[in-house]
Amino acid sequence: MVSHRAFTSAAARLYTRSLRANHPSLRFPISIRREFSAEAKAIVFEANGKPLDVLKLHTFPLPDLTDDTILVKFLASPINPADINQVEGVYPTKPPFLTDAVSSKTPVAIGGNEGAVEILDVGKSVTQFKPGDRAIMRHTLFGTWRTHAIAKVSDLTKIPFSSSEITAVQAATASVNPTTAYRMLKEFVDMKDGDWFIQTAANSGVGRAAIQLGRLWGLKSINVVRDREDIDDLKRDLESLGATKVVTDDEIKDKGFRSAIKEWIGDKEIKLGLNCTGGESTTNIARQLSTGAHLVTYGGMARKPVTVPVSLFIFKDIHLHGYWLTRWSDSHPAEKEAIVNEIFGLLKAGELKDVPVDEALWTADMHDQERLDVFKHAVATYINGARGRKQVLVHK
C-alpha cells in the first residue's frame, strides 16, 4: 500500500496525463489548474448519530479518471431532510460506507443526495459530456457534500442551459422538491382546471413548487402555514407565486372556517391534500377535503403520526397515500428525466421562482476546520427550522 501523499501525487500525474491525452490541444484552463487537486474534501460520517455530533470533514484521494468516467467539481449541494435522516440512520436508503484505504481505515459515508456539478474532464470514451458542461445527480446516494468526484455517465443528468439562464443553486434544487410536487399533483387525482388542492407546510420547497405548478396548470390552492410574526409578508410572498389562499394552522382549525372555505371553492371540490407535517396540521386539512379526495403524505416535519377520524374514511371516502420520490424515480427513470428537463425550462422561463436559500460557502482557500464549521452552521440552521430557507453548500 502506498502512502497517501504518494497515492494522490500518482493520481494527479495520471489525471494530468489523461487530460492531456484526451485533449491534446487543450491547455489547462486557469480555473481548473488553480483549484483542482487530486484530493476531494467531503462531509462524512463514520456512524449514524446526531448530525452535529457525527459529521466530519474528510479528505479523499480521488480515483484516477478512466476511459469511461468523468471528473466533476461540485457547484452546489443542498441539505435536504432525507440527507439529515440518512446521517441519523432513520432513512430506509443508506449511503455506502466505504474505506478509501489510504487516508482512513474506518469506512465513512459521504452525505448528501442532490447536487449540481461542473464537468472538469472526461475519459476518452465519454461522448455525452465535455469539460465545462454542467449536470445534476441522476440518482440519490451519490454523496454530494464534497468538492470533487469521479462519476460515471449514468450518474449525471445534463443541465441544458447556461449558468446565466439557470444558476447552480437553482439546478441543484430542481430534481427533488419540484419533481415531488409535480408528481403528487399528477399521480393520485385527475385534477381538472379549477379544481382545488390543500397543503400543509406550504412554505416548504415542495409547497412552493406545488403552488407554482398548480398556477401553471389552472389549479387553485389553499396553503396552510404556521402562524408567525411576519405572516402577512409570507402570505404576500406565497400569493405572488400563485397561491389562491394562504391560511394559518390556527385559522383553519377553527370550525367556523369551513364556511369561508366553502365560499372560496363554490361548486368546485378540494380533491387533493398534500401533507408534509403529521399531527394536528394534517388532521385539519383532512377535514377540509371533499368526498372521495386523496391525501398524500410526503414528509413528517412535525414528527407526529398522521391522525384521521374514522368517519372521514367511511363517509367522506377519503384515501390516504404516501409519496416517496426515490421509489418512483427508480421505477420511472425516463419520466423522471423528462420532468427534470421540463422544470429546467420553467426555471429558465422564470415560471418557477427560486426557493429562498441560505448559502453555506466553501472557498478554495478554506482550512478543513473552517469548511466543517460552515457546514455545521448550515445543519444547525436546518435543525432549528430555517424558517423556510433551504440550506445549500455552495463552492466558490
Place this chain on the structure above:
Amino acid sequence: MVSHRAFTSAAARLYTRSLRANHPSLRFPISIRREFSAEAKAIVFEANGKPLDVLKLHTFPLPDLTDDTILVKFLASPINPADINQVEGVYPTKPPFLTDAVSSKTPVAIGGNEGAVEILDVGKSVTQFKPGDRAIMRHTLFGTWRTHAIAKVSDLTKIPFSSSEITAVQAATASVNPTTAYRMLKEFVDMKDGDWFIQTAANSGVGRAAIQLGRLWGLKSINVVRDREDIDDLKRDLESLGATKVVTDDEIKDKGFRSAIKEWIGDKEIKLGLNCTGGESTTNIARQLSTGAHLVTYGGMARKPVTVPVSLFIFKDIHLHGYWLTRWSDSHPAEKEAIVNEIFGLLKAGELKDVPVDEALWTADMHDQERLDVFKHAVATYINGARGRKQVLVHK
C-alpha cells in the same frame, strides 16, 4: 279526521277485502288471521339522543294494501352499529321522520335497517312475491324494528331458500356484514391464492365473514382480538371458521412479534388490512402490512381516530381507504343482489356459519311495555359490548 279506532277498523276491512279480492279461493290461513291486525308495533324515536333515553314503543295504523304493495310481517331484525348511530344522530344517512296523522302528531322515525320478512299478502298487480315467500330488505332506511309493514316490490329481495334451509336470523344478518367483508376482500387488492390479510375485531360479524370468505377463496388471515378470560375458546372458535392465526392486541403490539409473523407468512405478503376499531389496535395492524398494502377502515368501535406513522405512508407505500357498504350498494344494486344471493347459497351449504346471536323475542301476546323492555335490554347489551354476539329482534 277519523279516530284511531275508526281508521284501523276501516283499514282492517279494506285489508280483508283486498285479500279476498286477490285470492278469492284462499281461506285465511289461521296463522295470518290470528296474528295480523291492521296495526303495527314499532320501535321509534322522536328525536336523536341516547338510544336508551329516546327509543319508544309506538303503535301505527298500517296503510291499506294497494294493487302494487305488499303486506309483510317481520321475522327478524338485527341491531347494527349503524342503527344505533342513526338513533344518536351521528350517522350520515337518516331515516325519515313521519307523522302517521292518526295516533300521533309528532313525527317519528322507525329504527333499524336490516331485516327478514314473510310476505302475508300482495296487491293484485304484484307478481314477484306471493304470500308465504320470505324476503330481506333491499335498501337501508326502511325501518325494520317493527312487526308489520306495507312494502313496495323494490323494497325487497327474495330469500330463495326455505326456512329449513336458511333461518330467518341467518337471512336477516346476511346483507350487511357478509357483503361488507366480501366487497372489502375484493375491492382494493387483487388477492391471490395464499395471500394474507390482517384484521382488527376479528370476532365481529364482518370479521367472522371475512375469515370464512378468505378460507373459501384460499386467503390466509391474521385475526386480532381483544384479550379476554376465555381467549383460548375464542381462538379455537375462529380457527374452526378458517382463521389461519388468531392473536390478541397485546401480543401483536410487542415488537418481537414481528418475527413470528414473518415466519408465518414466509415469502408471501400481507396485502390487506381490515380495520373496524381505530386507535392503537389499528396502528398495530398497519405496522404489520407489507410494502404497497392497503388498509381499509369500515368501523370505529374504539371511538378513536386512525393513527398511522408518516414513515409507513412514505417508505412502506401503504394506502388507507374507507368502506361504506351503503355507498357501494346504492351505486351497484345488481352486483349487491348477486352477492347477497351468493351469500344465501353459502349459508345454505353451511360454508358460512351463523354469527353468535342473542335473540330479543317479541311474541304476539306481549304488552307494549314488555316489547320496549325486551328491545331496550338488547340495546343495552349491544352498548355494553355484547362480546361479539349480535342482538336480533325476533318475532315469534
